[in-house]
Amino acid sequence: MTELAAHRLTPGGLALLTVAMSLGTFMEVLDTSIANVAVPTIAGNLGASASDGTWVITSYSLAAAIVVPITGWIARRYGEVRTFVTAVVLFTLASALCGFATSLPMLVGFRFLQGLVSGPMVPLSQTLLLSNYPPQKRGMAMALWSMTVVVAPIFGPLLGGYITDNLSWPWIFYINAPVGVFAAMTTWTLLHKHDTPTVKVPFDAVGLVLLVVGVGSLQLMLDNGNDLDWFNSNVITTLSVLAIVALTFLVIWELDDAHPLVDLTLFKYRNFRFGVLSLALGFMSFFGMTVLLPLWLQTVMGYTSTWAGVATAPVGILALVCSPLLGRFMHRLDLRVFSTLAFVVFAWTTWWFSRMTLDVSIGELMLPRLVQGVATACFFVPINQIILSGIEPRRLAAASGLSNFFRSLSGSIGTSIVITLWDHRTQMHEVRLWENITPNSVEADHYLSQLGQVAGIQGDGAWRYIGNLVHQQSAMFATSELFWGIAVLFFCLIAVIWQTRPPFGAPSGAGGH
Secondary structure, eight states, X not given: OOHHHHTTSOHHHHHHHHHHHHHHHHHHHHTTTTTGGGHHHHHHHTTOOHHHHTHHHHHHHHHHHHHGGGHHHHXXXXXXXXXXXHHHHHHHHHHHHHHHOOSHHHHHHHHHHHHHXXXXXXXXXXXXXXXXXXXGGHHHHHHHHHHHHHHHHHHHHHHHHHHHHHSOTTHHHHTHHHHHHHHHHHHHHHHGGGOOOOOOOOOOHHHHHHHHHXXXXXXXXXXXXXXXXXGGSHXXXXXXXXXXXXXXXXXXXXXXXXXXXXXXXXXXXXXXXXXXXXXXXXXXXXXXXXXXXXXXXXXXXXXXXXXXXXXXXXXXXXXXXXXXXXXXXXXXXXXXXXXXXXXXXXXXXXXXXXXXXXXXXXXXXXXXXXXXXXXXXXXXXXXXXXXXXXXXXXXXXXXXHHHHHHHHHHHHXXXXXXXXXXXXXXXXXXXHHHHTOOTTOHXXXXXXXXXXXXXXOOHHHHHHHHHHHHHHHHHHHHHHHHHHHHHHHHHHHHHHHTTSOSOOSSOOSSOOO
């Protein structure tokens, strides 16, 4: 897409394209999280166990992880506009098939198909917006695009829970139909005459096999590691060996191949290299925090999934307000300053969470999440501009696909690390607390006496009550430690983002090495 093509769009057409692209992106990112809260209901209705029902989530993330990094190759072969519109249409049809599923294997298969066709949607929506906005307004394009990527995972569980409780689970897939039709028709109408030229390059079959085996094994390992007790399981050990071997050979093969499926030479660009590293580690921390908070609220604090969603949702408010303002003015300042502000605010608010106790109110929980909205905007909007600065227009699709692959993969890694550490640290603290509680200790005897006198709880009931308190406090200790660790990681990322170098303007063929 050339800049001449960009100027063929009127302001009204550009606004309509932005809405279509944003809705398409929102729909795809939403589907990564909307089914999470509905899994128990879906599994029950389809006659499956809740553990088997998690394949509804795993199959989607597995398929998407494989396709996202090859977006650049697909777009070069078939054109960016044609690829995006086709992906949206197929995604909409796959969503409908998911709603029609009458058994769990059917649903898992359709979710896998949905993940496969979803791969190009997010990277190409970013690329097409950049290509069709005038250079001086591309910061605004990034801001509008980033809002959908940030807000969708936050509102996905809320929307999924509401639909499951008030309608029926198939509607979490049916709602994609009008959005998909609008996004596809609008994009095709506005851009089909200005598609990028296609290039018939040899198909890298070896690269594809290595990518499927490597990324597929890695994603399955991350999704199932905690449930299978990680490397105590032969399955996880085998998957990890397959992932390491296949991905190592993939890197060697792609760097030496004349027509690589995944363009790893993009990492020669300094801003792309350090920008992707900042994005991956930052999103890993952000997503890990976003997983940890509702996990703690629902398993320890007794919140329902709906109220846990309400407590975590305020982060989207200031993100929505700040993103367009940031996009309008960020070309006037060094983008590293905005990213630094984001990491400082993230570190401060996450440390704030680490200081909370079991007596915390929902209002006290919502306040730091509200403040995090500022950091969310200052992180996602500038970082994407930094990553793509200096990249030639013809390589934007490949760069966007590769950066989004590392973003989504880092989210899976962050989730696995947080859940595993939370379980292990909770168990460790529980063992240590019980070491100080014995039937013969003076403190325990005094507390049991008070329970009997004040609450009327005696005997085995009193010990069960103490057991619940011990578990709650142990989980609170583990939660505080993880929040503290995430805060430190956010602060360390300041050093990484300052490894990038200006200019951070519109993508071009120069600079950035």
